[in-house]
Amino acid sequence: MSETVSFGYKDVDASEKTELVGEVFSSVAAKYDIMNDAMSGGMHRLWKDRFVRRVKPQPGEAILDMAGGTGDIAFRMAERGASVTVSDINQDMLDVGIERAMDRGIDGLVWSRQNAEELTFSSRIFDAYTIAFGIRNVTHIDKALKEAHRVLKHGGRFYCLEFSTTTWPGFKEAYDLYSHKLMPKIGGMIAQDEESYRYLAESIRRFPPMPKFEQMIRDAGFSRTRVEPILGGAVAIHSGWKI
Template identity: 85%
Template sequence: MNDTLQNAQPETVSFGYEEVSPEEKTAKVGEVFSNVAKKYDIMNDAMSAGMHRLWKDKFVRRVKPQHGEQILDMAGGTGDIAFRMAARGASITVSDINQDMLDVGIERAMERGIDGLVWSRQNAEELSFESRVFDAYTIAFGIRNVTRIDKALAEAHRVLKFGGRFYCLEFSTTEWPGFKEVYDAYSHKLVPQLGQMIAGDADSYRYLIESIRRFPTMPAFEQMIRDAGFTNTRVEPILGGLVAIHSGWKI
């Protein structure tokens, strides 16, 4: 038998601090978001003291949605980013791999009287859209939950028009001395407790915190975006890198 084949190890990916098969991660992440869907936005407020709203406002300002633009909001779930962009006149397709998250978003849109959004269940790694159809691609707090990030970035590049822009809002690792240690202690100890109190689910929120720790550093993720074919990439740290806005252009 070929030595390479004999010594080959099954591919694994990170699910929090665990190493699992790609198929197992996809299933486990799906279970996490089905569990937290109905309490997702309440928990975001609790975990960030409402600051996620400011981060999302800043993110959309960077995207600069224009009237008539076609924008794909991937991992858009409950609609927070889509609602902000639609208010500026852009035509938004909200996509998520998890139907429970989409259902919450559709319900929230109905409650707010927001019409015209397209809701589409999609796997970020294998989008069903034609190539070169969107003016912008956004993904907020979702890329770290994708099983194969490189495939998702390649798909983002494929569906964008030439001149299209990619924007990603994601947790990272703060570089502020002292603050990093305080945040680490808070997130690992208190966030799962909040998850248990508010959503009745400590394990899902423990995973979400662990997934932040396993996500690539800002420079490493920027390189992944460049490797997918994007140019003029940029990283904008928030709170020293606790959160970061990554961007790039398809030229």
Template identity: 80%
Template sequence: MSDTVSFGYEDVAPEEKTARVSGVFSNVASKYDIMNDAMSGGMHRLWKDQFVRRVKPQPDEAILDMAGGTGDIAFRMAERGAEVVVADINQDMLDVGIERAMDRGLDGLSWSQQNAETLTYPDRQFDAYTIVFGIRNVTYIDKALREAHRVLKYGGRFYCMEFSTTEWGGFKEVYDLYSHKIMPQIGKAVANDEESYRYLAESIRRFPKPAEFERMTREAGFARTKVEPILGGAVAIHSGWKI
């Protein structure tokens, strides 16, 4: 493995990235969902609805929602009867999710602080593994994908939604301008945190393009992999099966 990994546009030691990413999400935890609305014009809600429709959670299925912190995806899947474990490396994000679940009167969820690269669960534990807007923040993405494969039952499914770079002409330039110039300013205005949102914008640019990430999921052992682009690939739903 390389001696350095990307933290936005910087190359840093792996342990430094882990610590700095943790700091970013501790900083933004209390404003995370408000910021998602501000930055996407509310579209992230539609994307998450679409994502859960693809996952097709079933009653009594065991699903691991990794990097699920504030509960947005888990709440949607629990409403369909799935037994969801919400896992996140950042306890501040989990605390926000637990508080939101209590406010909604939801008590059927489990919450666990976990590192996606070194899950504490046994082999073949879950029917589905989901991760939304989280895998680009993992220090070693390939290790996280192998762990996802390990904890899935045979016949289990992997679903990931992540930002990437759009290939739509014209929109690509607007998207780049928005990400690098406007997003940090929204972060400053709404969350008083320009630098965290600058990192989040930069991390999107350093994340593998959809075809490359699909190759990584296959190398982790997944079969029947698929990429569903949204907004020309600015967002993509990735899926695969453990068979």
């Protein structure tokens, strides 16, 4: 029997998910950053600032920002002097990021189309690996985590910013209502794509809870793992070290 994986609330053949996710992000690429502001009330900017502060990028460090398409995380780390390679499986997202970098006069970033599960980079070449709001869209998360571990130097650090499930009573119910009912409607109004944002909302619910995902990071070989919940876990910063 063929392997099935989640695509929102549907289960699809594993061989189909990459293409289906690609269609989602190609559809929303042009409006992705506007939608992030609309859906989070601008809070995604604060979450990303906090995330980069935890990463502590240093001048001269080599950092791989995976699923970094539009450049939000990479721009912040480049400002701190890091040498950042921005990778994404979706060329449309990378094209948006390249255009944004040109508009801002940001030079020195490397842009590389990559599948997180099968990176073409050599082993042990990056000081840090970051991925923000991208790992839940990977077909085989365990493979992506092992690849992250492989390309990091000994002493390298892994940081992941991802949606999760809030544990705050009351807020959880309100957040579920918002993400399932309002988020697709906002996507329809702003990006003319209700279905893609319905998938993105559903993908959050299918993502492993914080303790399970932390265990997956440990299973990939990382040590000193840590989870930092935001809004009771609606968003979380996961980290680990290659020791």
